[in-house]
Amino acid sequence: MTADPGLLAVRRGPLTGALAAGSAQTVAVRDVPGRTLVELRVATNQDGSGAVESALGFDLPAAGHTSRDGQQLAVWLGPGWWLLDAPAATGPRTLEAPLVHRLRDSGGELSAVEVSAGFAVLELSGPRAPAVLAHGCSIDLHPRVFGRGRSARTMLAKAQVVFALTDDAPTYRIWVRSSFARYLVAWLLDAATEYLCEDPTRSSG
Amino acid sequence: MLRIPCPWCGPRDETEFCYGGQAHVPYPADPSTVDDADWAGYLFFRDNPKGWFAERWMHRAGCQRWFNVVRHTVTYEISASYPPGTSRPDVA
Ligand SMILES: [Zn+2]
Numbered sequence: 441m442t443a444d445p446g447l448l449a450v451r452r453g454p455l456t457g458a459l460a461a462g463s464a465q466t467v468a469v470r471d472v473p474g475r476t477l478v479e480l481r482v483a484t485n486q487d488g489s490g491a492v493e494s495a496l497g498f499d500l501p502a503a504g505h506t507s508r509d510g511q512q513l514a515v516w517l518g519p520g521w522w523l524l525d526a527p528a529a530t531g532p533r534t535l536e537a538p539l540v541h542r543l544r545d546s547g548g549e550l551s552a553v554e555v556s557a558g559f560a561v562l563e564l565s566g567p568r569a570p571a572v573l574a575h576g577c578s579i580d581l582h583p584r585v586f587g588r589g590r591s592a593r594t595m596l597a598k599a600q601v602v603f604a605l606t607d608d609a610p611t612y613r614i615w616v617r618s619s620f621a622r623y624l625v626a627w628l629l630d631a632a633t634e635y636l637c638e639d640p641t642r643s644s645g
Numbered sequence: 646m647l648r649i650p651c652p653w654c655g656p657r658d659e660t661e662f663c664y665g666g667q668a669h670v671p672y673p674a675d676p677s678t679v680d681d682a683d684w685a686g687y688l689f690f691r692d693n694p695k696g697w698f699a700e701r702w703m704h705r706a707g708c709q710r711w712f713n714v715v716r717h718t719v720t721y722e723i724s725a726s727y728p729p730g731t732s733r734p735d736v737a
Contacts, residue, residue, distance in 0.1 A: 518708030578658045
């Protein structure tokens, strides 16, 4: 995905038109628009992922974790399988992100496929974010178990998602199939309703 | 609901997995020499123990990998979870 302003203007996040998206004091949901997403698979019999990592510019994370370099994030999905999340590339318009070509040219035994259009990226943040997630997900989200830098590919409210804890607000970044995105947003806003009335800045609950 | 320990992702709900039947059923080494009875045995006949059973599961909603689990068919207790290609651990 290249930052063609025409194309980016047409892309709509699943929260577009939503009535409420929460507050920072309790829990908030927001779109993370215009990300470049790449699914990366590396042969697991390969001795390390050194070539891939040098093309990427940072190390790939171990099982159940993420790694990051500035605005770029790598999420472990399975053995030899990662999701890369990077800002929209700038520069001349191309069909695939330059990152894909850089990975393919790295000489590693791999598959790199741009999947930006296949996923919506959301962020759920605030002190009540873990409670909202726990309404629809069976993973132990206690910070002792699921701290910053952890990730999971799992089911959330019957939707297939990947999520990762990216900061201690806490903020969870959620990747969901585009076709499930509006459903998941509706579910998140509904699950968050009971916590929104705890917000002292809101006059009535 | 079973909690199944994926060797890579850790314990997850049963609804994240697909069931794959008995584990350690090898494909015949030379299929052309297998007679009908043995071929039927390979295709259709499986153990059905009352007790510990090694079976295959696939973590569909997670890492999408096949692996093996040793589960008790009466108590549903799970005593081992291990990657494919490794032999059944001596736990039960
Ligand atoms: Zn798994």
